[in-house]
Every structure is written in structure tokens, then in C-alpha cells.
Amino acid sequence: MQRRDRGVVRQREHERVLAPTGADDEDAQFAGHERRSYVPWILVLAVGGTVVGALVGGFTDLHVYRYAGRTVLDGMSVYAADDPVTGLPFTYPPFAAVLMVPLALVPGWLAAGLWTGASAACVAATVVVVRRAHQLPTPGWLVASVALATIALEPVWQNLAFGQVNALLMLAVVVDLVRPERRWSGVLVGVVAGIKLTPLVFVVLLVLVGRRAAAGRAVLAFAATVAVGLVAVPGASSYWTDGLLDARRVGPPALAHNQSAFGALTRLLDGPPPTWLWLAVAGPLALAVVVVGAACWRRGDRVLGTCLAAMAMLLASPIAWSHHWVWAIPVAVALWERSRWAAAAWSAVFVSRPILWPPWGEGRELEWGVADHVAGNAYLLAALVLASGVAVTLRRPG
Template sequence: MGSLRGVGPALAVIVVVAAAAGVADWADAPATLSVHGGFVDLSAYRHGSGLVLDGLPLYKSRDPETNLRFTYPPFAALLLVPLALVPSWLATALWTAVSMAALAGVILVAGRALGRTVSGWQLALLTGGALALEPVWQNLTFGQVNLVLMLAVLIDFTRPDWRWSGVLVGVAAGVKLTPLVFVVLLVLIGRRMAAVRALLAFASTVVIGLALMPGSAKTYWTHNLVKASRIGPPENSHNQSVFGTLTRFLDHAPPRLLWLAVAGPLALAIVVIAAAWWRRGDRVLGISLAAMAMLLASPVSWSHHWVWAVPVGLALWERSRGWAVVWIAVFVARPLAWPPWGEKQEYEWGPLEHIPGNAYVLAALALSTWAALQLIRRAGPFTWRSSFASPGSEVPSLS
């Protein structure tokens, strides 16, 4: 990305405006969650961290404001304790500002990895434009943590010479387990010490939770971990994962073996493709493809988890403007909400309604297929595996 000089003022404006907007939104958040998230996840974070401060069990009680339980590992509640120490309006302002700063950071880091210089006005324009993507604005209005975790993973992967490379991936996995997929990518691209550091960092988060909250940690790792329904109804159209798609097709949750038989090989294949692109020099697309594998494999990937649409859009823009526009249009249009959804209405869908209703899953599969075909087109179907042995080789061209 070249020099970061000139983006400081733009970043400061983004943070201040985001904080002010967070306060205004908090004061005027409507009761309905159909368009506005009402900061319900942020409220659940604060409730969980408040339980930690009070020495109470983390997973038994619901947030009185939202009726939601804390669902993340104990380490996440410990990490988010500062949110419980300030008034709700201030927590909302700070969290919105942090999330917007993380979004801007993602654009800066991805731009640098793509060899682009991002000026201050470009940063403001791209960050503001990203708000049009449904996963981004949903993340902000729900008060979710996904933008922060995405930035952590991107920083870790785009600084391979960093002494502590891998640690941020491990910490991100300690907050949400799904970033463990990136450990597989680290192994496949030959960064085995970074993978070891990631696993050690993740293990440390587990140990910290067990040491400071033994009862809650035992509940999470022996009961909550395998209970996907604790997060919400898996059939909901906003659950854009293989598990959610199968649930909607079958009109009931799929048997675990069926889900694993579909999601496991699919996710592994996509991570292999991701590693090949990384080895050929496209770090942003490689990381983003691994994120697609993560989102597809997770039992529950709510639409606001799909903030990885942002770096995918940036990576595609460097290669094919047409496909980039199509990709962005999917996440702006929010087709998953076109068919009737909620209250198990997904079980009544006809065949055509499953297409928009599973739009993000289909977009990820299309992206992965395109990425595989580009590798084959460049190297040939019997030689593209050689990309695993040549980290500095040329990136496949679309011309």
C-alpha cells in the first residue's frame, strides 16, 4: 500500500463520526430488528462481562435488555470486560468507533497487500462505501465483533516476518472458535511456526478461561460447544452456512454426519485453493478464500459474519471489475431477505426461493470455483499443484 501518510486525519474523522453516530443510533434504536440490530449483541457482550465482574455463572442467565445469553468462550467475556465498566451509551459510542476504525484498517491492510496506495479521501470513500454491504451495516447495528477479528487476522497474515506472527489468529480463535480454520491455511502455506504460535495462543485463552472461570469454562467446553441451536434457529435465512442451507433444504436440521460429510471436504478444498493463491502471491484473495471456508463450515454463520465480503471485493477489483461489481451487488442487495424468513417460514420455501435465500453460500461457492478454474487455466489441470512449492511465483492473470 506504500506510505500511510495522509490517512491519519481521515481515520480520525471516521472514528469521531462513528462514535457520534453510535450515540445517536443508540438513543433512537427502534424496537424492530428487521433493519436495525438495536445493538443487541453489544448488550449481550456487556451482560456477559458484567457476570464475570460479579463472579456469576456466564451461561445461565439472559441479558434482561435483549433476552440473549452470552455465547462465546469465557476468554471473550474477560476480554470484553471494559464494555461493562462504562454506561451503555458510552460503550455503544466506543464500540462503534472501534468497529469503524477496524473497517478502515481492513481497507488499509488489504490495500497494502494488493500493492495499492490508499490516500485519505480514498480511505474515507471506501470505508463509507463499505457501509452499503449488508454484513457491514448489520455488524455495526448489532454491535458485533467481526470487523475487529477480521482486522486481527489480516494483520497477522500480511506480516509474515513479524516475530509474533500467528498470535493474533490464536487470540481471534479464543474469542470465536471459527478462526481456527486459518491455522490450517498457515500449515498449507508453509508457515508452520506461525501455526504453532496460533495454537499456543489459542490454548492460552482456554487456560485463562479455565483458571479464572472454571465453572463457566467447563459448561462451555463440555456442553455449549456442541449445541449450535444455542445461538439461534439454524433454519433462519440469515444463517448463511452449509448447515443452514441443508436445514432449509431438508426442513429440519441435518444429521451431524451428513453435515460433516458435506461441509468438511468442501471447506478443506477451499482452503487448499486459498493456499495456492497465497503461494502465487495474492495474499488478500488467499486469506479471503480461507474465510469463505470458515463461514461455510461453521454451523451458524449469520449474515453479519460475512464482513469478509469487503476484502474479497477489493481483491476481485484488482482482477476483474465485472466480477467485483457482481460480488458487491450480492451483498448490497441482501437477497437472503427476499423470501419470507423467520418463524420457520424457510421451511415453506419453493425451489426458486432457495436461490436468493442461500445467496451468500452460493456466492462463496461461485468465488471458490472461479478461483480454482483460474489456477487451472494458468498452470494446467495437472501442474497447478506446483504452486505450493513456489511462494514467489507470478499471480495468475485474468487477461
């Protein structure tokens, strides 16, 4: 057993000795009472989301997901053609296509309903995990209220409107990293990375905070997803050889909705930057944000540490559409207990969506002035301000 692990064990034993008789039973009863409080509310949100999703339907990205699932069932290459309904390609790794098979087995209206309900439940569950990590009460009415309020955030309603997968992936990462370490810690991070490569950033976070065993499990789980994809999806190798580094296949990188460093540079330079310039800018910035996140984690705030790693992930990715920024939710919940003003300011950025204040679409981003670039890169800049503020706070004594 490593020295750090022995210290953790001794600390927990010390806490058990000092705890009053019956404290564990009381804590368990309290946790059970809270669970009975918030679970019904989450189920209500899930049912409500299912009904709304089934009635509304027509979610663009969900169409693409179902196309990928059908293609796998038909034994054809997912990457050889685009979805005939939307005309859009499937841009995720092969393993993700395998997971989309169940969506292809049910009618479109049912898939839309279940997907929306699952996303709503995941948003609420994320609120629960974050608040419990901070040892805050999680009554059902509060969880439901916060979850409903998040719909005002542009990334959240965009995520729901497109039928995106981001809320599900966010919950998986939060559950894996924020909760106390278990024997399977890191596995969910690896699986999520197999669905969407950018979460590999969380492996770097695990290494920096000394959780090398969890990092190893994440890498092994990711490798397993790659193997499954290669076996189950015909032509899967073309994703790794042709589509992986083609950011333009995902969409126009200059579009205002792309809130990554690559997108900001593309808009600033009137075209995609050279690879060396992108790496020279995004690499150090992302690494610095992850390092701040690791320092925050070591100070005892796993939630904010994980969220900062997510900010680094979005910053470093060639494409970080605005609906990828659902990580605004756990950041806002975490900031609320530190500073109401900071949480309000952070949330205001994503409610007011300044990224769409300047002219956008059809290449108009390439004509932006200085003020347009500031507003049009608001999510990216907010993440950098957050990381800088946390870094300053960590340097203060105590």
C-alpha cells in the same frame, strides 16, 4: 534454516542489490506520507462512528457483551443465565467474556459509541492493509470513501446495527496473515480463535502454505486463551462440555440469515440435518475452499488466499449469520484490481441481500421452493462461485 526460507532471503537480498541507491529511503518516505494521509481519515471515521453509536445506542449483541463483562466482574457464571435486557445468551468462549469487562465499566451510551467507532476504524484499516498488500496507493480520501461505501453491504450495516465484534476480528486476522511474516505471526489468529472458535480454520491455511511455526504460535495462543478463560470465568467448563456443540443455543439454524452449509441443509431438509450428513457436505466443501486459498497464497496473493479461508470458515460453521460475512469487504477490494466486473457482481450480492427476498422468519424458510433456495443461500453460493473461479484461474498457464 529451511530451503524455502533461504530462497526468500536470497530473493530479498537480490532485490536490495538491484534497487537504486536511496530506494529504501524513498519507499519509507512514501509510506510515511501515505500514513499521514490515511490515519487522519480513519480517526475522523472513528470519531463519527463514536458519535453516531452514542446517539443511536440499543445494540442487541453489545448488550449481551456488556452482560458477560458484568457477570465476570461479579464472579458469576456467564453461561448460567441469559442477558436480562435482551433475553439472549452469551455464546462465545469464556476468554471473550474476559475481554468484554471494559465494556461493562463504562455507561451504555459510551460503550455503544466507542464500539461503533472502533468497528468503523477497523473497516477502514482493513481496506488499508489489503490495498498495501497489493502495493496499491492508499490516499486517505480513497480509504474513507471505500469504508463509507461498505455500509451499503448488508453484512456491514448489520454488524454495526447489532454492535457485533466481527469487524475487529477480521482486521486482526488480516493484519496477522496478510502482512509479511514476523516473529509473532500467528498469535493474533490464536487470540481471535479464543474469542470465536471458527477462526481455527486459519491454522489449517498456515499449515497448508508451509508456515508451520506461525501455525504453532496460533495453537499456543489459542491454548492460552482457553486457560485464561478457565481461570478467570466461573463455570467456564460448562461452555466446553455443554454449549459448544449446541447450534440451536445461538439461534434458529433455519433462519435465512444463517448462510452456512448447516443452515442451507436445515432449510432444505425441513429441519437440522444429521451430524454425519452435515460433516459429509460441509467438510469436503470447506477443505476444498481452503486448499484453493492455499494455492492462491502460494501464487503470491495472500489477501485472496486468506479471504478464501474465511469463506471456508463461514461455510463450515454451524451458524454463519449474515453479519459474519463482513469478509465481503476484503474480497471486494481484492477483486477490484483483478476484475471490476467481478468486484461489482460480488458486491451486488451483499448490497441487494437476496437472502431476504424469499419469505423468512417464523419457520417460513422450511416452505421454500427451488428458486427461494437459490436466492436464500446467495452468500453461501457466492462464496462457492468465488472459490471455483479462483481455482479455474489458478489452473491457467502463467
